[in-house]
Amino acid sequence: MCIACDTKTLHAESSDEFGERYIQILNHGALAVMISIGHRSGLFAAMRRTGPATSQGIAEAAGLNERYVREWLGAMICGGIATCDETGSVFSLIPAASSALTGSDGAENLAYLAQYVAMMGSVEDKVIRCFHNGGGVPYSEFPRFHEVMAQDSAQTVVGALFDHILPLVPGLSLALHNGIDVLDVGCGCGKALLALAERxxxxxxxxxxxxxxxxxxxxxxxxxxxxxxxxxxxxxxxxFHHSAPPAAFDLITAFDAIHDQARPDHVLAGIRRALRPDGLFLMQDIGASSNVAENTGHLIGTLLYSLSCTHCMTVSLAQGGLGVGAMWGETMTREFLNNAGFRQIERHTLPHDIQNYYYLVKP
Ligand SMILES: C[S@@+](CC[C@H](N)C(=O)[O-])C[C@H]1O[C@@H](n2cnc3c(N)ncnc32)[C@H](O)[C@@H]1O
Incomplete structure (x- = not known):
């Protein structure tokens, strides 16, 4: 649900209207956790394979316990992800959900995204402690983060790398073909770099x-x-502002990795130092305004501020960092880039990616 209401509309909302909206909030929050479970346990894939089937049939196809599967199916039915026959015993995914949550019809499988909602819940106690005492929750408290991020990267970065992202820079694919030195900062599990190295x-x-x-x-x-x-x-x-090797790379990339560094200022200064004079810094980072008032209509603003509070900002603060947060926005991003010595900054958006801006940055 996008809670993109203007201030006037929100202030005019009656208690009953808010009550209805609140019920939807609770339903959708719960459904996101159940979608995460369906993705991780293989239930969506099993339902895609079986077609219309009983809870027993689906449980057997997924190799799971039928009692749990039946309860999960209840959430899928009430949440509009699946339908059942009149007796409530034969279940099927609706076609659009099969497409979005299993990648049937060759569509992008978006089910992995719901794992972020479950991840936020898993650190609630620790984050609340930080609300009281400050500080942050370290990466070690997010045991599945890199696994989920790698799935995310495979879809949003690797899937668009050759047809959409590299073509933002005329001549870049040719330069890569001929041979250049490339650094990926905050590379995570390296999905983007592996795809580039192979190509x-x-x-x-x-x-x-x-x-x-x-x-x-x-x-x-x-x-x-x-x-x-x-x-x-x-x-x-x-x-990195001290340790970066001077003029060592022709291309430096950072995919969704600058805002949650401990010191984005130091990392950007290091990138400036490590770039060759005619080098390029290609930075994908969250697309937003630095002014929260301008983010009220942001399609996934609620999700991104929440992820920032429970992950991006807190992991940075846990390292004694600045904690700029995922929604640091374009103005602040440009300020940081300028302070690092970058003067040419082009900002692009790409149709496949509703979450990020793509900055092409040069000294
Ligand atoms: C949101 S993830 C992005 C990972 C990767 N670029 C991708 O797209 O899958 C941010 C990455 O920054 C890394 N990171 C955070 N703080 C760092 C630091 N102080 N030094 C180096 N890397 C750091 C994290 O380990 C994490 O892998």
Whole structure:
């Protein structure tokens, strides 16, 4: 639900109207957690395979306990994700949900997104403690974060990399084809870099990220793909303004990774230092205004501020960082880029990505 109401409409809302809206809020919040369970347990995939089936049939297809599956199906029926026959015993996914939540019809499978809602709930106690005492919740308290982020990256970045993202920069694909040095900052599990390294064997790729778990997974995948032109390393980039190798890269990328750094200012200054004079910094980061009043109509503003509060901002604060938050917005992003010594900043949007801006940045 998009709660994109203007101030006047909201102030005129009656208690009954708010009550109805609140019920929807509760229903949709609960449904998101159940969608996450359906995705992770393989229930959506099983329902896609079985077609119309009983709870027993679906449970068997998914290899799960029937009693739990039947209760989960209740939520799917009431939530409008599935339908059942009159006896309430034969269940099917509605076609649009099958498409969006299993990727049938060749569509993008968007079910992974609901995992973020479940993740927020999993750290509630720790976040509340920070509301009282300040500080942050560290990455170690989010055991599934890198796994979910890798699924996210595979869809939003890798899926659009060659047809939409690289073409933002005329000549970039050719330069990559000929061979350049590329760094991905905050590379996570390295999905974008692995795809680039596979496509452009003449270029050399480096991925740095705080997480040992994520960079190990990335290196293992590079090994299993037989890639020799990409390397991943666990590195804390908090002091990147000092530690960045000077003029070492032609292209530096950061996919959804600057705002949740401990020190985005230091990282950006390091990127400036590590870029060659005619180099390019390609930065994907959350698309929003730095003024919350201008974000009231943001299609996923509620979700993004919530994710920021329970993840992006808090992991930065946990490192003693600035905690700029996911919704730091374009004005603040430009300020940080300017302070890091960047003067040419172009901002693009891409139709496949309702969440991010794409900044093409040069010294
Ligand atoms: C939102 S994730 C994006 C990951 C990856 N770019 C992707 O699209 O899948 C942000 C990444 O920044 C990394 N990060 C956070 N603080 C960092 C720090 N101080 N030094 C290096 N990396 C850091 C996290 O480990 C995480 O992988």
């Amino acid at each position: 452009f064997p003449n270029s050399r790729f480096t991925g740095w990220d705080l997480s040992t778990e994520a960079t190990r997974a990335a290196a293992a995948e590079a090994g299993s793909l037989g890639l020799t032109n990409v390397r991943f390393e666990a590195r804390d980039l908090t002091d």
